[in-house]
Amino acid sequence: MNFTPFSALTVLPEGLRGDVVGSFNEVVRNYREHRWEPAELNGGKLCEAIYTVILGYMDGRYAERSSKPNNILDACRALEHRSNFPRAIKIQIPRMLIALYEIRNNRGVGHAGGDVDPSRMDATAVLYMSKWLMAELVRFLHDLTTDQASSVVESLIEREVPLIWTEGNKRRVLKVGLSWKKKMLLLLLPENGAVGEAELLEWIEHPNPGRFRRDVLRPAHKQKLIEFNEGDLSVRLLPPGIAEAESLVNSL
CATH class of the missing domain: 1.10.10.10 (Winged helix-like DNA-binding domain superfamily/Winged helix DNA-binding domain)
Structure with a gap:
């Protein structure tokens, strides 16, 4: 297969691809800068973007941009009942989205008075869940091995060096x-x-x-x-x- 990192996710409309890659890079950038709460908030944005991709894949037509379902928990669970799709797409990725969104909503992130302060531990979980989700997305959209997909995801990370x-x-x-x-x-x-x-x-x-x-x-x-x-x-x-x-x- 003649595949390069620069062709990753180009099967998606430009706006939707930008939403996925952009929110992923915000998670990585904020984690690198020890900005724990923004890293987790952008984990929520990544969930919405990846959900939009999965839904478009199943429906046979991708939306131009990502959108937030009314209830992402119910929306992800509904994907499990879609037939004739690989387990990774209809069960494993949606369940990981639910776990990631749970940290965004119920670990003191994005809401005053949460019972848990945003922390490096939570942000680390967000970072590695995000990398797993991106690797799975690349893997099934491009028919790559897990190692190939992981390598592509690392190549999508934007690293800004002001020096x-x-x-x-x-x-x-x-x-x-x-x-x-x-x-x-x-x-x-x-x-x-x-x-x-x-x-x-x-x-x-x-x-x-x-x-x-x-x-x-x-x-x-x-x-x-x-x-x-x-x-x-x-x-x-x-x-x-x-x-x-x-x-x-x-x-x-």
């Missing part, structure tokens, strides 16, 4: 005094795919390709921060590298 200046294909780290390794992590963080070694060297303005490969790329590859493919000379961040890069952004 990076961008113009066309040019990138520059604006913070002076950083090590080559830190500059590399910052430059790779917003990129959804692999970056060629030559392009990365141009961005980072390192004077010696051989030394950069020896002192930065290979050690970072050994530490599992990056995947450095010496066959095609490409570089991409691995999850530990993403975590270290995001921590670096938050500390500067």
Whole structure:
């Protein structure tokens, strides 16, 4: 299958796709910034967007934009009675939507006087439920494996790095005094795919390709921060590298 992350969810109308991807990225962004309550509120928006997708899939026609059902609990339960659809679509995804929406409504989020204060624990549950839902959505819409779908979902996450200046294909780290390794992590963080070694060297303005490969790329590859493919000379961040890069952004 010739599938790339950039073609994910393009089977949906542009407005509906924007609602799904946009609300998902708000959850991720707010979690990253430790804004627990907004992260949970946008989990509710994601529920409504994904419900709209599932309903459109079953009806054979997608709405242009997401909408909120009068009672999402009853609406999700009603999907279980639709015949001739995979269990993931009519039962597993709707039940996860109910669980996610329950946190949004009844864990002190979005309502004054809730019995539980918004917390990192709740927001973490929202984050990983949201990732699971997105992976399932991508998987059944594009007939991918679970691993492929999870990889695509990670590629949909928007990572904004204010320390990076961008113009066309040019990138520059604006913070002076950083090590080559830190500059590399910052430059790779917003990129959804692999970056060629030559392009990365141009961005980072390192004077010696051989030394950069020896002192930065290979050690970072050994530490599992990056995947450095010496066959095609490409570089991409691995999850530990993403975590270290995001921590670096938050500390500067």
